[in-house]
Structures are given as C-alpha cells and as structure tokens.
Amino acid sequence: MIVFDLRCGQDHVFEIWFGSSGDYADQKARGLVACPYCGDTDVDKAVMAPRVSAKGNRAAPDMRPVASQNPEAMKDMMAAMAALQKRMLAQSTYVGGRFADEARAIHHGEKDARPIHGKATAAETRSLIEEGVPVAPLPFPVLDPRDEN
Known part of the structure; x- marks a missing residue:
C-alpha cells in the first residue's frame, strides 16, 4: 500500500491510500479519484x-491511555451522547437487515416516509x-x- 496527500482544485488536502502508484495513475485517469x-x-x-521509520533499536513511545483531566466533564459528555442516541433511536423504526429495501421503498414512494435505521x-x-x-x-x-437487556 502507498499513501498520498492529494489536493483538489478547491484547495482541499486529503490523504488517500492505493495499492501502488500505478493504481493511483490508473484511477485518476479514469476519473475515479475525487475530493471527499x-x-x-x-x-x-x-x-x-516523507514517512521515515524509526531505528529498530529505539524503544516505542509509551502509548498507554491517559486518564481524563476532567472526569466530570467526560461523564457529562457521555451522558449527553447517550441521551441523544436514545432520542434518535426512539424517533426511528429499526428495520434490521431489510434496511436497503425499506429505504429504497420509502425513497420511491412505495411506503410512507418515516425515519428508519438498520443494517446494510x-x-x-x-x-x-x-x-x-x-x-x-x-x-x-x-x-x-x-x-x-
């Protein structure tokens, strides 16, 4: 795999991965590479x-998780996110693995419009x-x- 930083005509910069530089050239020529x-x-x-690898004899940096500096704020944020999730799910219908068919039917007017969620x-x-x-x-x-539960 190879990673490139790309820039679009609107000056957006984004990172993208390809199997090889040839894959990038081929996909770009076919118009398949677009700014996200x-x-x-x-x-x-x-x-x-450039991506330079560290020497093999150097220890890896300590990547252990660090405790929150403000546990009360973190607790409040998690509670707010849980409340938002609960409200979003309560206002939509779970359709499971039928999501694609249900969404398509609603889009084409074959079923009444309503918020749904499921798997696809x-x-x-x-x-x-x-x-x-x-x-x-x-x-x-x-x-x-x-x-x-």
Whole structure:
C-alpha cells in the first residue's frame, strides 16, 4: 500500500491510500479519484512530508491511555451522547437487515416516509447512494431491540 496527500482544485488536502502508484495513475485517469469534501475530480499530488521509520533499536513511545483531566466533564459528555442516541433511536423504526429495501421503498414512494435505521452491507449502501437514496451511518453502534437487556 502507498499513501498520498492529494489536493483538489478547491484547495482541499486529503490523504488517500492505493495499492501502488500505478493504481493511483490508473484511477485518476479514469476519473475515479475525487475530493471527499467537494467531489472535485481535478486532483493532484500535494507536497507531503516523507514517512521515515524509526531505528529498530529505539524503544516505542509509551502509548498507554491517559486518564481524563476532567472526569466530570467526560461523564457529562457521555451522558449527553447517550441521551441523544436514545432520542434518535426512539424517533426511528429499526428495520434490521431489510434496511436497503425499506429505504429504497420509502425513497420511491412505495411506503410512507418515516425515519428508519438498520443494517446494510457496503454493497447495499453503495447501491443506495448511486440511486440517490439518502443514507448515512449512525455515529454509534445499534443493537437489534430484541437483543437488548
């Protein structure tokens, strides 16, 4: 794998991984490389710092988690996020693995419009996006309501 920093015509800089530099050239030539911020396909390699590996005889930096400097604020933030999650899930219907079919039916007016959430494979999600069906991942894990305690 190889990583490049790319810059679009709107001056957005983003990182992207390819199997090889040839893969990058091929995908760019076919118009498959686009800015994730604005969708611009006019992208070029940006100047980037070289990735230099540390010497083998050096100890790895200490990467242990550090305790929060403000545990009360962290507790309040986690409680607020849990409340938001609960409210979002209460206002939508869980459709499980039927998510792609349900979302498509709602989009095409075959079923009444309502907020739904469920599970979809990457291929199903890609297909929904290509069809113009509005979908977005939830920022938290969702259990089947039948599996909750």
